[in-house]
Amino acid sequence: MNAAPEPAAPRASGTKAELRRRLLAAREETTEAERDRAGSAIRDAVAVLPQLSMGGTVAAYYSVGTEPDTRKLVATLWKQGVYVLLPVFLPGGALDWAAYEGPDSLAPARFGLLEPTGPRYGTEAVARAAAVVCPALAVDRAGRRLGKGAGCYDRALSLVGPNTLTLGVIYDTEFLDEVPAEPHDRAVQGVVTPGGGVRML
Template sequence: MRRRIVAARRAMPEHDRVTAGSAIRDALAEVPLLTTGGTVAVYYSVGTEPDTRKLIAALWKRGTYVLLPVFLSDGELDWAAYEGPDSLEATRQGLLEPVGQRYGSGAVRRAAAVVCPALAVDRGGLRLGRGAGCYDRALSLVGPNTLTLAVIYDTELVWSVPAEPHDRPVDGVVTPETGMRLLSAR
């Protein structure tokens, strides 16, 4: 399933990915929980992932405190503030990560929302990631009132994904065509 989705993403025209990023930004720019100046943890998209860079810039410009992940060697996620495009640097893994002060893996406990990557999400909110489990560990730390969303392309909302006991569901998905859609009641 992972290989098939990655191949489909690679085959997607660049124009469609750019348009999708704008649609994702516009859909989430209307969600009060993300735009009222609180803290939002968001992944910084790379490659063929659904584009979150426009969303991050829009939230930051509105005064939302945006946390971005910093991938640690043990597979955990640390978090640091996004302070504009100059606050990022490329890593060996091809990711862009913030260079400022790190707040620890528990920083997501204070987030109003966590926007995470996925390759697919099923109707119950279980997400298929890249297989490292880092976002499942991060999602296990969120507070009871934290909105958790996965960003996917519309074709990646599926009936079921392979699941492990440690997998954590998200509350909903954001797709370019349908916007935000809640899936589970945590």
């Protein structure tokens, strides 16, 4: 009698989809007060890093919804004289970049985002940044990053060199032992969480 075939290992994309669902559901449970506290902790941990505080260029993002708050970080860097670039989502999933010039320089955009309204500098502008602060749903101990599935930040991270600091911003519970990855996925060099601060990986 032949042995029953072993079940196939789950595909990475399927594993990612399930993990995304669980993480997004958990984020829905966070309160506004928790997100506000997270934003203060993230700002305090990241804004003092030399790569971000020396007045150069930083590519960041303006958080929305249940994401860990990065608005305080963006405002603090800008007030410190840092040239802050924020993403503009293009059809097809690439990211263009424009400067943050205070909250009045932002306007509502697709997907509930707030995007800068000034001149756009092209997708390659991220390559000139000293640091890239990017969103994530989870990051693991090897720096593998789980995004929302569009691949926007994998494309952007593929344009930066090894001397650019790349950080994923997540909640403490989203720093995992392992995140499923595919060949096109780009890792980050470090992670920042409200409770753990910045950890290089």
